[in-house]
Amino acid sequence: MNMLETVETVLDTSHTVLDALAARECSPMLIVVCGSHTYGTSTPESDVDVRGVFMPPWKALVGLDDIGTLSCEPDAVMHSARKFVGLCAGGNPNILDWLFVPDDCVTYMSNEFRRIVWSRRREFLSREMHMRFAGYARGHLQKLQHGKTRETGAKRAEDIAEHGYSTKNAMHLIRLARMGCEVLETGEYNVRRPDADELLSIRRGEWTLNRVLAEGDALLARMAAAVVRSPLPEHVDRDAVSEMLVELTLAVRGVK
Secondary structure, eight states: OOHHHHHHHHHHHHHHHHHHHHHTTOEEEEEEEETHHHHTOOOTTOOOEEEEEEEOOHHHHHSSOOOOEEEETTTEEEEEHHHHHHHHHTTOHHHHHHHTOOGGGEEEEOHHHHHHTGGGGGGGOOTTHHHHHHHHHHHHHHHHHHOSOTTOOHHHHHHHHHHSSOHHHHHHHHHHHHHHHHHHHHSOOOOSOTTHHHHHHHHTTOSOHHHHHHHHHHHHHHHHHHHHHOSSOSSOOHHHHHHHHHHHHHHHHOOO
């Protein structure tokens, strides 16, 4: 997929998302491009992953029929503001990415979200992220160690057949572990990867499996050591982010 096709896909998907939200009486808060296009590691075969946040209507907020997640084809997933804030407070790196994408990956942001959440996004960063980053990285590490299994998808099986291991798992292992080290050591959450070229070389199979595993182990050890001296607070202030969510809800929906 070339750059023009990528832009067209993002625009088409964003319109699809907006139409789906309008049909459910939901208000868009944030729409971003995530994944490889955000990290700087996309290839011509990469999908365009669109993610975002919405505010449900009042009847869903206070009634029995909650709306937590909406999936829109192709490759678009939207979370309610409540679910999104909860996942960010829990240190989920797949969701925190949405808050720290570079400006060129933001396709829509409401004024309320920018003022109340985006401007305070650093409040979601804490030492608790260590367990999440390390857990996700170890997941990729275990897949590399186990190789092909009955659950391995067709694309990953082809990758393993060509290189002897999944280069996609290898790339994500190193990316996640490096991001975890960086944020714990410096307090900076770097989604757009300065090491994108090296990550792409891993994706092309230019690293041996032993080198990947050794680097992964070293980064996990570095991450564990970084927690002790991290400039980040030990925990997310859940009362503060809960008040943030209430403020956002009232700003968008008012008081009924």
